[in-house]
Amino acid sequence: MSAFLARDVHKRFRATTALDGVSLEIGDGELFGLLGPNGAGKSTLVKIAVGLTKASSGSIETVGHPAGSADARARVGYLAELFRFPSWLTADEVLRFHQRLASSTGGAGERAELLRLVALDHVADRRVGSMSKGMQQRLGLAQALVNEPKLLILDEPTSALDPEGRHMVRRLLEHLRERGTAVLLNSHLLSEVELVCDRIAILVAGRIVTHGDPKDLAGAGGVEIDTQDGTQRFAGASRDEIPALVARLVAEGARIFGVRETHRTLEEVYLAAVQQERSA
Numbered sequence: 001m002s003a004f005l006a007r008d009v010h011k012r013f014r015a016t017t018a019l020d021g022v023s024l025e026i027g028d029g030e031l032f033g034l035l036g037p038n039g040a041g042k043s044t045l046v047k048i049a050v051g052l053t054k055a056s057s058g059s060i061e062t063v064g065h066p067a068g069s070a071d072a073r074a075r076v077g078y079l080a081e082l083f084r085f086p087s088w089l090t091a092d093e094v095l096r097f098h099q100r101l102a103s104s105t106g107g108a109g110e111r112a113e114l115l116r117l118v119a120l121d122h123v124a125d126r127r128v129g130s131m132s133k134g135m136q137q138r139l140g141l142a143q144a145l146v147n148e149p150k151l152l153i154l155d156e157p158t159s160a161l162d163p164e165g166r167h168m169v170r171r172l173l174e175h176l177r178e179r180g181t182a183v184l185l186n187s188h189l190l191s192e193v194e195l196v197c198d199r200i201a202i203l204v205a206g207r208i209v210t211h212g213d214p215k216d217l218a219g220a221g222g223v224e225i226d227t228q229d230g231t232q233r234f235a236g237a238s239r240d241e242i243p244a245l246v247a248r249l250v251a252e253g254a255r256i257f258g259v260r261e262t263h264r265t266l267e268e269v270y271l272a273a274v275q276q277e278r279s280a
Contacts, residue, residue, distance in 0.1 A: 001064045003028050003151045003182030004049065009058035011044050011206075018044040019055070020206035028150070029180040031173055033193035033214075036203035037274055042186045043081065045203070046155050049184070050078045063150045074102070077149035079140045081156040081186075087129030091120055091139050094128065095146060104147035114142040117175070119168055134161050141169065152176065152183045158192055170196050194266040202270060204277040210269075218264045225249060226258035 004026035011019040019041045026032045036042050047053045049060050051068020065072040085094050095111040104110060115121040118138040128136060137157065144152055158166045166189075173183055173196050187193055193200055194214045201211035210217065223237040223245060234245055239261050246256055 001028075002026060002061070003030070003063055004032075004184055005061045006045070006049075007059050009045065009048065009060060010056045011041070011048065011053070012056045017206055019048075021058070022203070022206070022208055024201060024208065024211075026151075026182050026184060028182055029177050030199065031177055031183045031185065031197045033197035033200040034184060034186045034203060035188075035190065035193060035200055035270055040203045041206040042203055043155060046153055046184070046186055049153055050076060074147070075150045077144035077146070077152040079144040079152075079154050079157055083140050085128045085136065085139065085143075088127060090125050090127055091115060091131075091142075092124040094139060095143060098143045098146045102147040106147065110146070114145055117145070117172055118142045134165050137161055138165065138168070141172065148181075150181060152181055153186075154183065155186045156188065157185070158187065158189055166192060190266045190270055200266075202273045204274050207277070209273045209277045214266050217269050218266055221262040221264040221268075224260050224262055225256060227254040227256060229254070 002025050004024065006022050006024040009019050009022040010017070022041070022045060034042050034045070044053070048055050049062055049067050051073060054068075060067040062072045063075040065075070089097070092111055092115070095114060098104075099106060099110065112121065112124070115124055118141050120135065120138055120142065123131070123135070128139070131139070138161070141154075141157060144154065158169050161169065170192070173185070176183060177198075185193065185197060197214060199212060200214050200217070201208045203209070222233060222235040223239075223242055225232050225234070225245060227249060232249070234241070237245065242259055242261070246259060249256065
């Protein structure tokens, strides 16, 4: 059983096509990153997955149940990009309220553990209105984890966090992977996605244009060799070609001072995919 399974999902808003045949599968315990420019359809896909809107055609299953059904909602945690908690509630009261919504029986122990996971255990009795935006973001993560969901859907979860907060979220996501919780991470922060995700998909104009392991998608960028005349660059060359390149340069009289393999970044892969799709 997949944690998330989308089959040929289309979504139209009158004359606008938000999703144009999206198919996607996420396995148990997999951290999956969803990337794309504004208006690509990422948030629409997420909203269908949590039952906030319906697909025009196609289907999504979450944890083996139709998206938005009672059985699916009981096993899916969700943090929206734009969320608000009542300012007069304390952190502990927010989690207690969401425990009731999720029919969780975890009680005070679960609340304490969740606050510890997001480094808010020292402010359990602080009211939301007196918290910084970053603290509220971390509290949002804690509420998404109420009742131990098997699939966690996060829409821009690190947008309000400082570097220390983003590092905490990475550690938390790695902990969830070890626990077998699947995560669908919708984010604009390519560096965060590259560091933590097992696989990614790039969505442009409602279609997935590429997907796979971030390292495999980036691939080799080439080879750079430092000589007495400066650095010579061999774009697209692989590690296996290095001995032959060095031998050729030495035969031509070059003195070699350094050799290194370069790699494309996920940002370069992303920009190339977006530009190619827009040109097409």
